[in-house]
Amino acid sequence: MTTTTSFMRSEIAEQPDALRATLDTLLPLIPEIAALGRQTRQVLFIARGSSDNAAVYGSYLIQAHSGRLATLASPSIATTYGAKVDLTGVLAVAISQSGRTEEIVDTMAWAADCGARTIGITNGADSPLTRTADIAMVTRAGGEHAVPATKTYTTQLAALAVLALGLGAGLDRTELETVPDAIDRVLARPGDEVDAIVERLVGVQGAVVSGRGMAFSTALEAALKLKEACYLHAMGLSYADLLHGPIAVVDRATPALLTAANSGPTLDGTVALAERVSAAGAPVYAVGGGSALAGACDLSVPMPDLPEWLAPIALIVPAQQITERLARSLGYDPDSPRGLGKVTQT
Structure with a gap:
């Protein structure tokens, strides 16, 4: 394994401090968010x-804990079709790394x-998104120099x-404040x-990355990273969708990478999926899931x-590490994937 340092590797390591600074800045906004939330219902x-993968996490979190319907927009309805939709009572949350x-x-x-x-x-901080x-x-x-998002994600x-807390989620904010220390512990391990x-991934052409509920966002983001930086044909799927047909692609040459919190309502299903994939003779690897998933x-x-509501913030970190190390093992520069830039205009 090469020891060459990349921007991506350095930025993975900066995440605990970035999270501490972000929470210090955003937690005081909870009353302001709550006031705006009282004017909306979904x-x-x-x-x-x-950012869309992050929105998947936000959608699950707000629906499960804030009692509001949350959906993902189709921007082309606005930018291509120019349709008018009644959004009275809607809180529109735009997420963009650059804001540009x-x-x-x-x-x-x-x-x-x-x-x-x-x-x-x-x-x-000074972008069209913040101004409007x-x-x-x-x-x-x-600053984030590597094209694949890590600390911005x-x-x-x-x-x-923080948004979920502002919208009335009955969750403990002190648990959120422990996340940077938890990620410090992840990064401190030998790896x-x-x-x-x-x-095991060197030489494979494709992989399936799967999780459910809160961890579905992690599966999507991990698959995107493997595609961006390693040029791997990686599919990010909910395990419910995987079982509806695409599981046929998982075989000895196409491993499964599963992700889950160490506890929660989706863990048993993730363990069952690991057992099924393993019984089919396919390699199966896990991030998280405790001893139950590790054993399968x-x-x-x-x-x-x-x-569970906070696990995705940490679960993505080993997936980022896997991506960065695999890219370098394959002889690719994880900082500058071909055809990509930091700001994508469509």
Whole structure:
């Protein structure tokens, strides 16, 4: 395994401090978010790419714990079709790492014109998104040089956890404040389990990445990272969708990478999926899931015991490490994947 340092590797290591700074900045906004929330009844997320994967986490979190319907927008309804939709009573939450993606900024403006109130979540402190949203939730990830998002993604998840608290989720904010320390513990480990999974992935052409509920966002983001930086044909799927047909692609040459919190209502199903994949003769690896999932997998990366609602903020970190190390093992530069840039305009 090469020891060459990449920006991506450095930025993975910066995540605990980025999360601490972000929480220090955003937790005081809870009363302001609550006041805006009282004017709305449901949430519409506007995002693309990694930010869209973060929105999946936000959607599950708000529906499960804030008692509101939350959905993901189709920006082309605004930018391509120019349709008018009644968004009275809707809180439109636009998520953009840079705050400068025109499609996202334009769709948020469209939502406001249709009657929505707006929140912008971005790492771009002085950006069109912050200037036009009713509330700007500016993450404090600092500069991110690698194209694959790492600390900007995890700080978006932290912002969404704060949003859920502001919208009335009956959750303990002190648990959220423990997340940076938990990720410190993940990063402090030698990484033998990560290296072992990377060694098994060298040479494969495809993989299936799966999780459910809160962890579904992690599966989507992990698959995206493997596609972006390692050029792997990685499919991110809910295990419910996987069982409806695509499980046929999992075989000896196509491993499964499963992710789950160490406890929660989706863990048993994830363990059952691991057992089924293993019985079919396919390699199966895990991030999280405690001893129950580890016992059903060939290799696993243990995770701290965070509650399910916060586990995705930490679960993505080993997937980022796997991506960065696999890219370098394959001779690719994880910082500059071909054909990609930090800001994508569509």
